Amino acid sequence: MDFLGTPDFGPWLFVGLTFASFVTAFIGVFTGTAGGVILLGLMAMVMPPGVLVPVHTVVQLGSGVSRTFLMWRYVMRQIVPPFIIGAALGAAVGAKTFVALPTSWLQAIIGGFILLVTWMPNLGRMGAEKGRFAVLGFIATFLGVFVSATGTFLSPFIASAAPDRRNHVATQGTLMIFVHLAKLIAFSFIGFSIGAYLPLMVAMIATGAAGNWLGEVALHHLPEKKYRTTLKVVLTLLALQLLLRAAAQAGFW
Numbered sequence: 001m002d003f004l005g006t007p008d009f010g011p012w013l014f015v016g017l018t019f020a021s022f023v024t025a026f027i028g029v030f031t032g033t034a035g036g037v038i039l040l041g042l043m044a045m046v047m048p049p050g051v052l053v054p055v056h057t058v059v060q061l062g063s064g065v066s067r068t069f070l071m072w073r074y075v076m077r078q079i080v081p082p083f084i085i086g087a088a089l090g091a092a093v094g095a096k097t098f099v100a101l102p103t104s105w106l107q108a109i110i111g112g113f114i115l116l117v118t119w120m121p122n123l124g125r126m127g128a129e130k131g132r133f134a135v136l137g138f139i140a141t142f143l144g145v146f147v148s149a150t151g152t153f154l155s156p157f158i159a160s161a162a163p164d165r166r167n168h169v170a171t172q173g174t175l176m177i178f179v180h181l182a183k184l185i186a187f188s189f190i191g192f193s194i195g196a197y198l199p200l201m202v203a204m205i206a207t208g209a210a211g212n213w214l215g216e217v218a219l220h221h222l223p224e225k226k227y228r229t230t231l232k233v234v235l236t237l238l239a240l241q242l243l244l245r246a247a248a249q250a251g252f253w
Helices: 009-031 035-044 048-074 078-098 104-117 121-123 129-147 151-161 165-190 193-222 224-251
Strands: none
Touching: 009 035, 009 048, 009 193, 009 224, 035 048, 035 078, 035 151, 048 165, 048 193, 078 129, 104 151, 104 224, 121 193, 129 165, 151 165, 151 224, 165 193, 165 224
């Protein structure tokens, strides 16, 4: 059955993913990260690999736009221009490059970086801020062409620079807009076509916006110390999961 023209999607599966978009958007705002990764995992269970990353990218772009609209006054605007430059370069290189490293190595590297920056925050502040975020824009977008959900990679660096939980969440949403835009441009050059999934993407973007709104309301009532503790726990769990998955794919067990 092709519900609303979406290939191989029945109504229950369609509704299930739109609800998942709502829940993971809320999680993404309330915890500062994790929402995109969880949604990617859920989508991977029911979508063909060939369209998974582009469709996920469009949905996360919509989520980033609505989050930025809701929280624009908290965005750390000084780091956005250098990040955009880095993201554009990362997409250009990613669209033309075959990654020789196995997926397990990429996951292990990302997981290790997340742990280091989460528990050694001074690493996330090394170098001039604008130069640091230009490099991060390049890395996040380059990796995103292949592994999609790179918001978790950026999160500890943004948290190190952010004076407040709202600055962290708002700035991450804004920076990920440009990561996703650059990736979509790269995908157009690679030749991806995802028009058949337009109804699903529109529905998931709409419910994601609702999740962002509810997450922002909850975030204002969460004490800063509890937010920072929650962020560290969530990032650590995600990093460990990446490392364990990398070890399994590499054949360690």
